[in-house]
Amino acid sequence: SQQGEEDPQALSIQEGENATMNCSYKTSINNLQWYRQNSGRGLVHLILIRSNEREKHSGRLRVTLDTSKKSSSLLITASRAADTASYFCARPEGYSTLTFGKGTMLLVSP
């Protein structure tokens, strides 16, 4: 199965700054999901955006989806050191397959 592509692969910012991560994909989707993975831990679901939605918010997170460009972005506003993690986009394929992108490693320095 084809993988989504996140960019950048790595991002280093200071606390208080905004972080933007992008995800591109190649096939049509019903929804797109974003996950966070802290070092040494499992993935945690952050937000799901459906194909008929263009933008969704959850706390300091904002996700956009452009199905015409087959791309999505995750914006973390006013970042904190605790936001340091890897972030993955994922899309369902078929009824039960969930395919992940390669991830963006975010480092937020105090």
Next chain:
Amino acid sequence: DTAVSQTPKYLVTQMGNDKSIKCEQNLGHDTMYWYKQDSKKFLKIMFSYNNKELIINETVPNRFSPKSPDKAHLNLHINSLELGDSAVYFCASLQGGGTEAFFGQGTRLTVV
């Protein structure tokens, strides 16, 4: 209670050995997965079980075999371990139909 739990968290073993990793979910989900995450954090789906029926096998060597005694459990057996099997293995579950997945904490397998 942990929604998806897998054991052990760390596993160090010698080449050629056979080992198992266990996974249990208490969410009542219909679908469970095994993923392999390599050193570059790339997540590759290995198996998916839906109501005890294997529905995906992504070109994984047949040394790997999933075993699901019931809907809440999906164990991973690995025979004749090789150095290249070293990775972090994650169990996950979801209800199906494109919903969110819940992950276990991972099992770091090191083959020496």
